[in-house]
Amino acid sequence: MPLDPYAWIDKSLDTLHRADWYRSVKSIEGMAGPVVTFDGQEVINFASNDYLGLAGDPRLAAAAIEAIQTYGTGSTGSRLLSGHRPLHEKLESAIATLKQTEDALVFSSGYLANIGAISALVGPRDLVLSDQYNHSSLKNGARMSGAALVDYAHCSLSDLRQQLQEQRHRYRRCLILTDSVFSMDGDLCPLPEILNLAEQFDSMVLVDEAHATGVLGSGGAGCVEHFGCRGRPLVQVGTLSKALGSLGGYVAGTASLIDFLRNRAPSWIYTTGLTPADTAAALKAIEIIQSEPEMRSQLWNHVHYLKHQLDQLWETGLPAHHTKRLPSDSPIFCIEVQDAAAVIRVGQQLRQLGLFVSPVRPPTSPTSRLRITLMASHMRSHLDQLLLGLKKTLLMP
Numbered sequence: 001m002p003l004d005p006y007a008w009i010d011k012s013l014d015t016l017h018r019a020d021w022y023r024s025v026k027s028i029e030g031m032a033g034p035v036v037t038f039d040g041q042e043v044i045n046f047a048s049n050d051y052l053g054l055a056g057d058p059r060l061a062a063a064a065i066e067a068i069q070t071y072g073t074g075s076t077g078s079r080l081l082s083g084h085r086p087l088h089e090k091l092e093s094a095i096a097t098l099k100q101t102e103d104a105l106v107f108s109s110g111y112l113a114n115i116g117a118i119s120a121l122v123g124p125r126d127l128v129l130s131d132q133y134n135h136s137s138l139k140n141g142a143r144m145s146g147a148a149l150v151d152y153a154h155c156s157l158s159d160l161r162q163q164l165q166e167q168r169h170r171y172r173r174c175l176i177l178t179d180s181v182f183s184m185d186g187d188l189c190p191l192p193e194i195l196n197l198a199e200q201f202d203s204m205v206l207v208d209e210a211h212a213t214g215v216l217g218s219g220g221a222g223c224v225e226h227f228g229c230r231g232r233p234l235v236q237v238g239t240l241s242k243a244l245g246s247l248g249g250y251v252a253g254t255a256s257l258i259d260f261l262r263n264r265a266p267s268w269i270y271t272t273g274l275t276p277a278d279t280a281a282a283l284k285a286i287e288i289i290q291s292e293p294e295m296r297s298q299l300w301n302h303v304h305y306l307k308h309q310l311d312q313l314w315e316t317g318l319p320a321h322h323t324k325r326l327p328s329d330s331p332i333f334c335i336e337v338q339d340a341a342a343v344i345r346v347g348q349q350l351r352q353l354g355l356f357v358s359p360v361r362p363p364t365s366p367t368s369r370l371r372i373t374l375m376a377s378h379m380r381s382h383l384d385q386l387l388l389g390l391k392k393t394l395l396m397p
């Protein structure tokens with residue numbers, strides 16, 4: 001018998017199953033929205049990043065259809081060769097206007113935007129300081145850059161300062177990386193203080209606004225706006241795929257930064273331009289975000305209501321002692337549970353009650369947790385059903 005050089009794959013899969021870390025795709029049928037059909041069952045959707053409900057908005061669909069009819073389905077080449085369309089430019093200028101930056105550059109995904117920006121900004125002679133809970137795309141961008149990579153404790157300014165004091169002088173450039181809204185926790189980074197430290201230690205800052213764009217800030221521009229940090233020197237990255245209901249990513253910043261990335265970011269240079277449909281849908285979403293702030297207010301009404309109700313529930317002391325609420329300042333709420341097996345079990349129980357909540361496990365997050373996300377298009381009754389479901393599944397017997 002010849003040896004099978006692929007046999008290790010099945011062994012690896014077995015290990016994942018044994019640790020309750022195995023994951024597989026699940027099918028959602030029909031239109032995106034606050035109520036979806038999951039495995040044939042109608043469920044209230046608390047597992048989507050479509051915070052404003054724009055992914056199912058007919059105005060985005062109409063814009064996408066019109067773009068396809070005008071330009072076709074594919075953009076047929078990389079942006080520097082034959083893939084650049086006037087639509088891309090319109091979208092980039094709309095992003096720059098929203099963010100109040102000089103310019104912006106659209107990538108095929110947020111993941112590619114992070115990888116491209118980070119590996120263009122730093123190299124082997126440089127230092128990257130990264131929040132330990134940062135998104136995978138920030139961590140992998142830092143690895144790809146070849147820079148020395150040091151994690152600092154989650155949102156810890158004292159640890160960040162200490163790392164800067166000990167390490168900064170040994171390197172040419174330094175880049176601090178942080179999510180603005182932490183995707184698997186829901187808390188916010190202390191952005192103004194991070195920028196102060198960066199200034200003090202001659203360091204660049206890249207902030208990932210994936211879960212903040214369209215959600216935070218009075219104009220929906222994100223955490224940078226929320227914290228009053230527009231105009232400070234920083235690199236903003238984000239996605240078109242969450243509150244903007246489309247697909248793609250972007251970097252926003254100074255004109256020279258964007259010009260540099262167009263020449264030095266391989267994940268932008270050597271990939272096909274964003275499709276006309278995705279580009280047009282994102283452009284329409286930005287228009288809506290700016291003209292309909294009431295969507296954002298509705299989302300925040302839901303956030304405050306759920307937060308208040310969860311506070312009350314936890315004050316009763318009734319939730320089982322191994323469950324813990326994580327601090328949140330966003331539409332992302334996380335409830336930590338004992339372990340991976342428990343989070344899957346509770347997730348299934350909630351689903352039987354018609355509630356679709358994501359069970360998140362390592363390595364996506366450091367501990368197992370239920371991740372609940374709210375949408376502007378939820379109704380108050382949806383939230384009440386969620387609260388009832390959490391009471392049933394999390395309270396001590």
Ligand SMILES: *Cc1c(COP(=O)(O)O)cnc(C)c1O
Nearest residue numbers: 109110111135183210239241248
């Ligand atoms: C989702 C996400 C990304 C990736 O964006 P995509 O457009 O989905 O590739 C990057 N950073 C953070 C923090 C995210 O949550």
